[in-house]
Amino acid sequence: MECGALSIVPVEGRSLRTLSDYAEKFGLDYEILGRAEMARRFPQHVLRDGEVGFFDPSGGFLRTDLAVNDAVEDACRNGAEVVNDPVSGVSTRGEAVALSVGDRVEMFDRVIVSAGAWGASLLPKLAGFSSPRRVLMTWFQARSHGFSPAAFPVFSRTIGGLNVYGAPALDGRHVKISGLVPHKEVDFAPGGLDFDSSASVEELREAGTIVGSAMRGVSKYPVRATGYPDLYTSDRDFLFDWVDSSRSVLVVGGLSGKGFKMSCGLGKRAARTVLEEDVLDDSFSLSRFAV
């Protein structure tokens, strides 16, 4: 949904220059909004000294559940088979790859592993330079109508070292404002996909305190909070590389909290790579972590 995107950044510093440079490079419209203009157009945000708004009117957000569902349905229409069972093991056998699924073993020429936070459970090699982390999503109640997509663009800003971001209230009431507490390492239940997605009272209090000081027109008490996991690499860049010397297992992961918008491009490149129509980009190789 194209509701615009607002980045609140220091007027002095690299962020504003980078945003403007990209907008210029790709010919995008943008506006830099000073304190008075921000108060008039986006009074929901409390600016700190030296901050300005960088507004990109063509920005917006993706409906992630719909996007994933549509992608699965599209894949099925194009001949894919979806198997809804967890894979418990990936191993190379000569030139082939064996996947353990339930009590069966299935053989493939090549496999793409994109198991997100669970990547290191399937491919232990990844554990040396990546770890599953819980990202806490929080929702706050709007006290006014000023948080609809027409009035409230998606936003991001740094507060106390945290990358805080949010989206408008699609139901007119629940504003998503997240990134308010630091990521936490996740422990998965042995052999499974389950993990503790709850937030502590202390975390909810911290989240509310930030919202109370940085936003107007929303209650500072979160009405909902849920943790979701992602795989974070130690340098926060992606993993896109063969895991084995016979080039039969390709890992695409370590998306470090920023991969959704890249997923179509990554999927296309992964498919082309296993079909040998594309070559790998060294920037995302596993060898960069070699000591």
Ligand SMILES: Cc1cc2nc3c(=O)[nH]c(=O)nc-3n(C[C@H](O)[C@H](O)[C@H](O)COP(=O)(O)OP(=O)(O)OC[C@H]3O[C@@H](n4cnc5c(N)ncnc54)[C@H](O)[C@@H]3O)c2cc1C
């Ligand atoms: C709270 C939160 C907010 C985010 N906000 C943004 C954002 O605003 N913009 C953005 O670009 N990105 C965002 N991201 C990041 C983005 O969602 C992730 O980087 C991306 O989804 C990771 O993709 P993935 O395919 O690596 O993992 P996932 O999307 O987690 O997919 C992995 C899939 O593999 C399945 N799986 C795992 N293990 C097995 C197994 N053994 N057998 C079978 N299936 C298995 C899992 O069930 C899951 O469905 C956010 C992430 C979180 C957690």
